[in-house]
């Protein structure tokens with residue numbers, strides 16, 4: 001590439017010091033989650049696409065918490081103690097910019113819908129035009145609240161904020177998105193000239209437009225057609241709208257990639273999640289976090305999947321809650337199963353209705369079809385767990401493991417008092433309470449033997465008719 005600027009270092013400067021008063025929250029605006037992730041994290045995703053050499057972030061309110069939220073990112077923090085406007089935020093970063101040559105991409109931290117390709121295209125336009133300053137703009141049907149871009153002879157010559165705008169200026173529908181590209185060397189001298197003569201008595205970064213245009217320098221307004229990408233989030237209504245836009249974008253991408261969503265507007269899939277081809281997702285399904293769902297799966301209504309990993313051909317029936325678990329190929333879960341963190345189902349496992357698992361490993365082909373609790377358990381392959389089986393994993397102090405080796409058959413209504421192990425191929429009779437290890441291949445029974453008291457019912461009836469009390473002896477006869 002030999003266009004101007006193409007080989008010059010790019011620095012990004014993210015403005016993130018504000019509290020975000022309009023959120024009416026004790027939590028700083030940029031920490032409010034969008035799809036479970038702080039809003040500012042999304043901005044970093046977009047930035048990655050233009051690969052800035054340095055990223056500077058201006059922090060102020062709850063700076064420590066914001067830094068913590070960004071712990072996985074590479075950036076240099078600048079603290080703006082007192083928030084006196086977007087221009088002031090940039091002034092605060094000045095010491096870190098002084099030595100830096102090259103281009104500066106300044107962006108508001110509250111633009112979580114911005115995409116990488118949009119930033120890359122904007123950078124390209126800035127470079128090819130050789131502008132002193134480029135602004136990203138868009139047209140909004142309702143531009144209320146945004147800074148309006150006022151053009152003269154086609155080029156922006158001033159940005160006027162909502163509160164400073166005349167009625168005529170408020171009619172302008174082209175708005176400033178809060179994304180700027182400017183040469184560091186061009187920007188720095190302008191900062192000295194910013195004032196606070198405006199309705200908010202703040203230093204507005206946007207005043208650099210009139211300063212440059214007034215000096216005859218080229219200011220370029222790059223109009224972005226898709227205004228849904230450049231909406232700022234200032235209050236909770238806009239936060240909800242941003243979540244809806246991100247969600248819709250994800251669903252469209254999945255459908256384009258071959259996923260069937262039976263009712264896309266009532267399906268919630270985290271933008272970080274992956275879903276394989278030919279998987280069918282029913283309405284009212286929630287997929288949270290960086291979940292991975294394989295190909296040819298069927299996820300029926302009301303399933304809530306949080307950080308799950310699942311192979312191909314898995315069926316999740318209605319109303320399951322599954323968190324931090326792995327599910328192998330061809331497994332079937334539910335309806336109404338609760339797989340808690342640390343559940344690992346191998347291929348072709350079947351977990352049926354009202355089964356709860358936690359830290360449980362179920363080997364290939366094993367089944368727990370009804371009404372069971374399997375916690376801290378390890379099941380080999382082809383184990384059959386009867387209805388109502390409970391692993392008693394907690395003694396009030398510590399958790400203990402239950403091991404059911406390959407081919408074990410557990411009769412219904414069994415309690416497995418851990419730590420305990422049932423050897424390969426062993427059977428446990430229904431209704432047993434197993435407190436000791438069961439040798440492989442044996443039958444374990446712990447229930448009292450059944451007995452019959454002949455004629456008992458008839459005697460009871462006669463007593464009742466005669467008004468006599470039941471005998472007090474232990475023999476009910």
Ligand code: UD1
Nearest residue numbers: 015016017018083084085086089109146147176177178232
């Ligand atoms: C700003 C623009 C407006 C534009 C809009 C786009 C100015 C003066 N106005 O308005 O033209 O249409 O964005 O969304 O720039 N911040 C700081 N320190 C401060 C003040 C703000 O770091 O002292 C940060 C905030 O945390 C936020 C960003 O700058 O991430 C923008 O601030 P905000 O108050 O939301 O600006 P707007 O009023 O939306």
Ligand code: CA
Nearest residue numbers: 110232233234
């Ligand atoms: Ca804003």
